[in-house]
Amino acid sequence: MRIAGVEMMREIDRIAVEEIGIPAPVLMENAALACIRNLDLTKGYFVVVCGRGNNGGDGFAIARHLYCMDKEVDVFYISEGSDYKTETRTNFRILKRLGVPMIPLSSETMWSFREALKDADVVIDSLVGTGVAKPLRDFLRQVIQEININSKYVLSVDVPSGMNADNGETMGQVIDADMTVTFQCMKRGFLNYDAMSKLGRVIVENIGIPGPVEAKAEKGEFLTDHALARSLVPLRDKTGFKSNYGKVLVVAGSSGFTGAALICTEAAISTGSGLVTLCSREEVFQSLVLRLKEAMSIHPDDLEDGTGRADVVVFGPGLGAGDVTFDMLLRVIKSMQENGGRSKTLLLDADGLNVLKDRTEILTHLDFNVILTPHVGEMSRLCGLSSEVIQKNRIDTARSFAQEHKCIVVLKGYNTVITDGKTAYVNPTGSSAMAQGGMGDALAGIIGSLCGQGLEPLEAAILGTYLHGYIGDELAGENYIVKASEIIEAIPGCMKRLQDSKR
């Protein structure tokens, strides 16, 4: 599914109507019906609040459908401002002719508006959508405030009115929606963490604009959907041998951080790697000896050997952020450069990222694939921006770092961003039930394993993050929190279910 901002939505609309010739009233009708589909039609009394742009037009059309269904409908509308656009005027006039109660909003009608809001089972917010990107006029702010204070349940049409669809910021005042039915594409602004609490449940509805039209206006930003993730799960050949499923070297763990090594290694094994080797220090193996059943092990002195044999090196979990780790990283990089590494991948996580602080230029001239999996703190150390700035611009930050350093960035957190600098995918799975130590180590092992099984690094990162969160969501359905070890146990079953699913 594509992610779009204001300009891209306008362009999609223009191409659909002007170049392809889909009549604009058809799109408005489809938009209205998409909202109707998501309304609780067992309810009896609906209040529709309409602005003067096409978002208001959608609202007028929704009111008509509710009227046709014999629902009690009151329409309140902004009576002053710019002229109606053609389709909005058409829908406004139809309602007038039908005799649907229509009340212009003003200070005189504010009292009856308030009473209607209190009585309404559902309030439909059709004030403004993607057409406004500047601070709202005072009167509109007041209307929004009344809706927020007095309504039981609000469905926002396309965008909660007052939210900037590009960045999620509030333009003076914003509707606090229970559900947002947005059209055709996920809006970029909805991915802003601060915006999420205003959206309620988000439903993306197709309004009859064909995919190729969207593609013409596309800006390379997508939400990973189930169908994409499913299509990426590797098919295992009947005659496959362990050497067909990738050799992964995990370089991880130190005294006090043995769990990181164990989790990362086991995650790679459970995701389906043919051979997984852990490179760690003696003391790590002493405490893991009884637990690592399927993995092989090597001593750090043999790092070059292990790197030479591996298709993928996952480097960093629990290693420590000192010079020893940095030296090990340089040895891995040198060995990968020397071993003709175009198809090989280095995944850097945790301390593998921390040792790159102020040294990220070493990433730019490597002959093999590099994947970085930072959380926001690690991203901040890598790029020098504050966590606050990064969180407000997650896609842009990850994308420009990936572009500049010629690598793939997986910026972790709610709505993890995966990007190679050209395209960016936002992952919709996972929740704070997974916010625990060890989760990142598991993700690194999963992505590394998928690379070794032949997925392109970007694909491996897209599927790995989706799968990791998908498993977390399944487990969180019945558990308050989810442990990394539980994720690992569930990987094979979830991969099978994902692959077999029809959605």
Ligand SMILES: NC(=O)C1=CN([C@@H]2O[C@H](COP(=O)(O)OP(=O)(O)OC[C@H]3O[C@@H](n4cnc5c(N)ncnc54)[C@H](O)[C@@H]3O)[C@@H](O)[C@H]2O)[C@H](O)CC1
């Ligand atoms: N994208 C599509 O294919 C379709 C979109 N539909 C709906 O149309 C809106 C976008 O409509 P548009 O007319 O461009 O803009 P809005 O309705 O969001 O708002 C414009 C409206 O707002 C008023 N206004 C402007 N600035 C201010 C301000 N500072 N303060 C207060 N009010 C302001 C002014 O009256 C403008 O006219 C999209 O979201 C969808 O809901 C289609 O119906 C289907 C196809």
Ligand SMILES: [K+]
């Ligand atoms: K709206």
